[in-house]
Amino acid sequence: TTLLFKSQGCVPRTxxxxxxxxxxxxxxxxxxxxxxxxxxxxRLPKVLQPLAGxxxxxxxxxxxxxxxxxxxxxxxxxxxxxxxxxxxxxxLRFVLQMPQLGTGHALMQAWPALDKAQSHTLVCxxxxxxxxxxxxxxxxxxxxxxxxxxxxxxxxQPKGYGRIVRNAQGQVTSxxxxxxxxxxxxxxxxxxxxIMLLPTARLDGWLKRLSNDNAQQEYYLTDLIGFAAQDGVAxxxxxxxxxxxxxxxxxxxxLVTLERVWQRAQAQRLLEAGVTLIDPDxxxxxxxxxxxxxxxxxxxxxxxxxVELADGVRVGAYSVIRNAKIEEEVEILPFCxxxxxxxxxxxxxxxxxxLRPGAELKGNxxxxxxxxxxxxxxxxDSKVNHLTYIGDADIGQRVNVGAGTITCNYDGxxxxxxxxxxxxxxxxxxxxxAPVVVGAGATIGAGTTLTRNAPEGKLTLSRAxxxxxxxxxxxxxx
Ligand code: UD1
Ligand code: CA
Numbered sequence: 030t031t032l033l034f035k036s037q038g039c040v041p042r043t044x045x046x047x048x049x050x051x052x053x054x055x056x057x058x059x060x061x062x063x064x065x066x067x068x069x070x071x072r073l074p075k076v077l078q079p080l081a082g083x084x085x086x087x088x089x090x091x092x093x094x095x096x097x098x099x100x101x102x103x104x105x106x107x108x109x110x111x112x113x114x115x116x117x118x119x120x121l122r123f124v125l126q127m128p129q130l131g132t133g134h135a136l137m138q139a140w141p142a143l144d145k146a147q148s149h150t151l152v153c154x155x156x157x158x159x160x161x162x163x164x165x166x167x168x169x170x171x172x173x174x175x176x177x178x179x180x181x182x183x184x185x186q187p188k189g190y191g192r193i194v195r196n197a198q199g200q201v202t203s204x205x206x207x208x209x210x211x212x213x214x215x216x217x218x219x220x221x222x223x224i225m226l227l228p229t230a231r232l233d234g235w236l237k238r239l240s241n242d243n244a245q246q247e248y249y250l251t252d253l254i255g256f257a258a259q260d261g262v263a264x265x266x267x268x269x270x271x272x273x274x275x276x277x278x279x280x281x282x283x284l285v286t287l288e289r290v291w292q293r294a295q296a297q298r299l300l301e302a303g304v305t306l307i308d309p310d311x312x313x314x315x316x317x318x319x320x321x322x323x324x325x326x327x328x329x330x331x332x333x334x335x336v337e338l339a340d341g342v343r344v345g346a347y348s349v350i351r352n353a354k355i356e357e358e359v360e361i362l363p364f365c366x367x368x369x370x371x372x373x374x375x376x377x378x379x380x381x382x383x384l385r386p387g388a389e390l391k392g393n394x395x396x397x398x399x400x401x402x403x404x405x406x407x408x409x410d411s412k413v414n415h416l417t418y419i420g421d422a423d424i425g426q427r428v429n430v431g432a433g434t435i436t437c438n439y440d441g442x443x444x445x446x447x448x449x450x451x452x453x454x455x456x457x458x459x460x461x462x463a464p465v466v467v468g469a470g471a472t473i474g475a476g477t478t479l480t481r482n483a484p485e486g487k488l489t490l491s492r493a494x495x496x497x498x499x500x501x502x503x504x505x506x507x
Pocket of ligand 2: 277
C-alpha cells in the first residue's frame with residue numbers, strides 16, 4: 030500500500046486501484062436517526078440538537094469519517110429538516126424510514142443503499158454523539174472474515190438496555206431487550222450499546238428472517254445477533270475507553286450532561302498539552318482550539334469555529350472568540366468579542382473590544398475599550414484606544430486614532446473605504462466621512478468632520494470658531 034499511495038500523485042489511478050483502495054480502507058456505515066426525540070420538547074430534530082456547537086449527528090459523522098467515503102443516514106421524523114441541514118454536503122446518503130418499525134426495520138431500509146462488496150457494515154446511532162474514532166477503529170481492527178463485532182459496556186444500572194446473553198463458554202448467543210427479558214436476564218450487567226459491525230454478506234438473509242413478534246412489536250436489530258450465533262458466525266465484543274462514548278441522548282438533561290463531559294475532555298486535552306486554564310470547568314470549546322506553548326486562558330471564555338492561539342497568548346476572562354488567529358504574545362484583556370479576525374504579534378486588545386469579520390491587526394497594536402473594528406487593516410504599531418468605530422478602513426503604521434473617532438463608511442446604500450497613511454494622528458471625536466484619505470503624517474484636529482482628503486504632513490480641522498459672550502447671565506427661576 031505504501032507504493033500505491035506514493036504513486037497517487039503522478040500516476041492516474043485505474044478503477045481496479047480505486048476498488049482496491051476502497052476495499053482496504055472502507056466499509057458500509059449506517060447511522061440510525063429516524064427516531065422522534067419527543068422528550069427534547071423542541072421543534073429542532075433530535076439529531077440536529079447541538080453538542081459543543083455542532084449537531085449530534087455531526088459528531089457521529091466525524092467519528093466514522095475515516096472509515097468510509099459514503100455514509101448512509103436513516104431518517105424518519107423531521108426527515109426533510111435533517112436532509113436540508115446537510116444539503117450540498119458530499120458523502121452522505123439519506124434513506125427514509127416511514128413509519129419507524131424498529132431498529133431492524135431501519136436497517137432493512139438502508140440495505141438497498143449499501144455496497145454489497147464491503148465485508149462489514151457498521152451501525153451507529155445518531156443520538157449517541159460521543160462515540161470516538163478510536164473505538165470504531167478498535168472494532169474495525171477486530172473484524173475478520175464474516176464475523177460480527179459488538180460494542181458493549183458493563184453498567185451498574187443496566188435498566189432500559191438490551192442485555193448481552195452469553196453461554197457457559199462465554200460466547201455471545203443473543204441480545205435480549207429489557208422488555209422481553211426474564212428476571213435472570215435482567216440481572217446481566219453487560220449491555221448492548223446499539224453500535225455493531227455486521228458481516229454484509231449475511232445481512233440480506235438475516236433481515237428477511239426478522240419478525241416483530243416481541244413485547245414492543247418492533248423489528249429488532251438485536252435479533253440479528255441470535256441469528257449469527259445460530260449460523261455459527263463468530264461474535265466478539267469490544268469495550269469503549271469511556272462509558273460516555275456510548276451514552277444516548279433523549280432529553281436536554283442528558284444532552285447537557287454529555288456537553289459537560291465533552292468540555293471537560295477538551296479542557297483535559299489542553300492541560301495535558303501545556304495550556305494553562307485557570308479553571309478547566311469554566312471554558313467552552315465549540316469547534317477547534319489550537320494552542321501554542323505557554324498559552325493562558327482565564328475563566329468563562331468561549332471558543333467557536335476554528336481558533337488559533339500562538340505561543341504566549343493570554344486570554345482574559347469572559348471573552349468570546351470565534352474563527353480567529355491570534356499571533357504570538359498577544360494579550361487579550363477581559364470581555365472581548367472576536368469573530369473572523371486576525372490579531373498580530375504582541376498586540377494588546379481589550380477590555381471590551383469587538384473585532385468583526387475582516388479585522389486584521391498587523392502587530393503591536395493597542396485596541397482598547399469599546400472599540401469596534403470591521404473589514405479593516407490596522408498597520409504595525411498603530412493604536413485605537415477608546416470608544417471608536419473603524420469600518421472598511423486601511424490604517425497604516427504608527428497611527429494614533431483618538432477617542433470617539435468614527436469612520437462613516439455607510440451612506441445607507443453603499444459602503445466606502447477610509448484610508449489613513451502612516452504616522453497620521455487622528456484627534457478625538459473625529460468623523461471620517463468615506464470615501465476619504467488622510468495622508469501620511471497628517472494631523473486631524475479634535476472634533477473634525479472630515480469630508481475631503483486631508484493632505485500629508487499638515488494639520489486639517491473643521492471646527493466652528495469658539496467664542497465667548499460677554500455680559501451673558503444665567504436665567505433665574507421665574
Ligand atoms: C436500542 C437497542 C438496545 C440498546 C439501545 C442502546 C434494539 C431493538 N434495541 O434500544 O438493545 O441497548 O438501543 O441505546 O435495537 N431508530 C430508528 N428507527 C426505528 C427505531 C429506532 O432509526 O424504527 C433509531 C433511533 O433514532 C435511535 C436508535 O435507532 O437513534 C435507537 O433507538 P431507540 O428507540 O432509542 O432504541 P432502544 O429501544 O433504546
Ligand atoms: Ca434509546
